[in-house]
Amino acid sequence: xxxxxxxxxxxxxxxxxxxGVHFKDLRDVGDPPEMASEYEKQGADEVAFLDxxxxxxxxxxxxxxxxxxxxxLFIPLCVGGGxxxxxxxxxxxxxGADKVSVNSAAISDPDMISECAxxxxxxxxxxxxxxxxxxxxxxxxTHGGTRPTGLDAVEWSCRAADLxxxxxxxxxxxxxxxxxxxxVPLTAAVADAVSVPVIASxxxxxxxxxxxxxxxxxxxxxxxxxxxHYREFTVSEVKEYLRDRGVAVx
Numbered sequence: 001x002x003x004x005x006x007x008x009x010x011x012x013x014x015x016x017x018x019x020g021v022h023f024k025d026l027r028d029v030g031d032p033p034e035m036a037s038e039y040e041k042q043g044a045d046e047v048a049f050l051d052x053x054x055x056x057x058x059x060x061x062x063x064x065x066x067x068x069x070x071x072x073l074f075i076p077l078c079v080g081g082g083x084x085x086x087x088x089x090x091x092x093x094x095x096g097a098d099k100v101s102v103n104s105a106a107i108s109d110p111d112m113i114s115e116c117a118x119x120x121x122x123x124x125x126x127x128x129x130x131x132x133x134x135x136x137x138x139x140x141x142t143h144g145g146t147r148p149t150g151l152d153a154v155e156w157s158c159r160a161a162d163l164x165x166x167x168x169x170x171x172x173x174x175x176x177x178x179x180x181x182x183x184v185p186l187t188a189a190v191a192d193a194v195s196v197p198v199i200a201s202x203x204x205x206x207x208x209x210x211x212x213x214x215x216x217x218x219x220x221x222x223x224x225x226x227x228x229h230y231r232e233f234t235v236s237e238v239k240e241y242l243r244d245r246g247v248a249v250x
Contacts, residue, residue: 003248004214005045005221006235007199008228010035012051012065012081017229030229033069039228040075042235045250047073048169048199048223050101050128051081063095070096080128080169086115093120101169103128104142107149107156110163117164125167126199127160129153131186132173138186145173153186154193161194168194169223172202177226179205182213191218199223207233207241214247 010017010032017030036047049069051062070077079092080101089100100120106113106127116125130145131138131153138153149156157168170190172183182203191198197220200213204224213219227233239249 002197002220003250004219004242005199005250006043006210006238007046007048007078007221007223008035008039008044008235009048009050009201009223009225010069011225012049012062032065033072035229036069036073036077039235040073043239044075044235045221046076046078046098048078048101049080049097051079063091066092066095066097078126078169080126085109085112086119089116089120089124093124099124099126099167101126101128103130104147106160107140107142107151110159113160113163113165117166122164122166125165126169127157127165127167128169128171129157129160129190130171130173133186138189141173145176154189157190157194157198161196165196167197167199167220169199170201175203176201178203179226181205181209182222184213184216187213187219188217191220197221207238210238211242211245211247214242 017032017035039047066079076098078099078101079097083089083100083102084105092100130141132141140149140151140153140156141147142149172186175183180203182200187200199221200219201223204227210222213222242249
């Protein structure tokens with residue numbers, strides 16, 4: 001069995017790390033290079049860097065901030081936000097990203113997933129799925145959670161994996177920032193349906209929540225933000241907690 005991963009997430013806006021609730025009411029919480037380095041020291045398996053306003057503002061990811069963050073980081077860095085095509089992905093990888101997360105552009109042009117997988121390897125291609133429960137199903141949203149697509153989250157995740165995605169970064173918009181726990185039913189549904197690793201995101205408020213999503217679903221990793229940003233506990237404390245309960249972590 002593959003060991004589970006713990007991934008702190010740096011949601012970016014205007015060059016700063018921000019955090020909100022349900023994708024709204026954002027506030028600054030720190031500097032990305034400093035925070036990424038601190039999480040590496042704590043034992044993070046990788047760091048996610050998501051420029052959450054890039055697609056909404058119709059601009060590219062802030063590659064200068066990516067470069068500064070990657071410069072002294074020795075664990076994988078996943079970068080997302082504003083990636084519109086394979087050339088944008090190439091630029092992000094050249095700036096220091098190890099993986100690149102795509103949401104809006106992949107939905108507009110699904111063939112982009114296959115193109116990027118062929119050019120860079122599917123291990124570099126992460127499809128971000130922001131999902132919200134609508135009329136009894138999970139619908140995919142784009143542009144920072146502002147635009148409904150009509151797509152079913154489970155069906156779209158399967159298609160993305162078939163097209164060449166190496167991972168699915170699955171965020172529950174209903175749970176995001178609420179600290180009431182991950183959306184276990186959503187995560188389980190997607191993880192059971194796809195053949196690639198699923199990263200659970202949205203809703204972490206305790207170490208117990210991380211334990212739940214990693215043991216009650218097939219998620220390969222748990223991503224969290226505010227609980228780490230506000231030092232409610234550290235990555236190393238999470239890993240010790242999980243090991244004590246029989247969960248294999250890196």
